């Protein structure tokens with residue numbers, strides 16, 4: 544099976560198409576739901592170019608909006624999390640309730656009738672097992688249905704009992720699919736991850752692709768601490784489950800040739816006695832990330848260089864990459880940008 548064409552990994556037209564066809568359409572994980580546990584708690588971040596904010600309103604309902612004022616597009620809150628009683632735009636001070644309703648168009652001279660209906664633009668938000676998700680499109684399957692068998696594969700792991708303990712962010716100089724392709728195969732493990740190769744048997748590494756999700760399996764060598772269940776869900780979410788916790792990983796496009804990798808780590812035991820073990824787990828994960836980052840960024844440079852146009856996937860190791868590429872093609876549909884152009888054209 545052929546890979547996606549190289550231009551899909553740098554073209555601005557492809558990026559624009561995928562923002563709408565994939566990132567506005569699919570549920571997107573925002574990590575731990577803890578910041579919005581209590582009324583007034585909010586969490587804001589930029590998601591594939593869309594600034595969004597999620598908040599728990601006074602009645603306990605989860606709400607989410609574009610973090611964009613209806614006056615002249617000012618930001619309501621800075622990215623991050625905190626608590627508030629209403630949204631007050633940072634530009635001219637228009638105020639909105641936590642339900643998104645416009646409460647005051649401060650000192651504007653506009654009548655109530657003129658500003659009627661200028662409420663915040665809503666998006667969908669749901670919670671699943673301590674994780675927060677949003678979807679920009681109003682129509683689509685509920686979160687549990689969207690998660691499907693991926694959600695079932697997480698059963699048996701006491702995710703609710705684990706504590707979110709640490710977040711790591713990496714800015715990657717590669718397209719989100721470059722990192723996604725890499726996540727979806729273990730073919731590179733013996734060459735890219737020497738420390739991991741000492742604890743697992745790379746010849747046993749398999750990535751099984753299912754409908755919209757995938758599962759990694761590998762035999763660990765005696766005494767290894769890397770044994771776990773590594774699960775991927777279309778388009779950009781990975782949940783890596785271990786005995787004593789999990790990491791939730793997502794790679795979000797920040798442009799045609801860049802993405803932000805966010806890892807949240809949960810642990811069963813966050814006591815001071817467990818701190819050293821938890822620190823070592825994060826350190827091992829960071830080593831893997833940096834190794835993957837280095838190879839993905841080198842691949843990205845080569846994809847942009849202009850000579851390589853497409854490659855062939857290994858039927859032994861890369862079926863899941865092929866399945867991912869099929870999902871990308873299907874999602875983009877007829878708006879798929881033209882293929883085969885090179886950066887200098």
Ligand code: FES
Nearest residue numbers: 612615617632635
């Ligand atoms: S842009 Fe928000 S009050 Fe002006």
Ligand SMILES: [Fe+2]
Nearest residue numbers: 725735736835
């Ligand atoms: Fe890797």
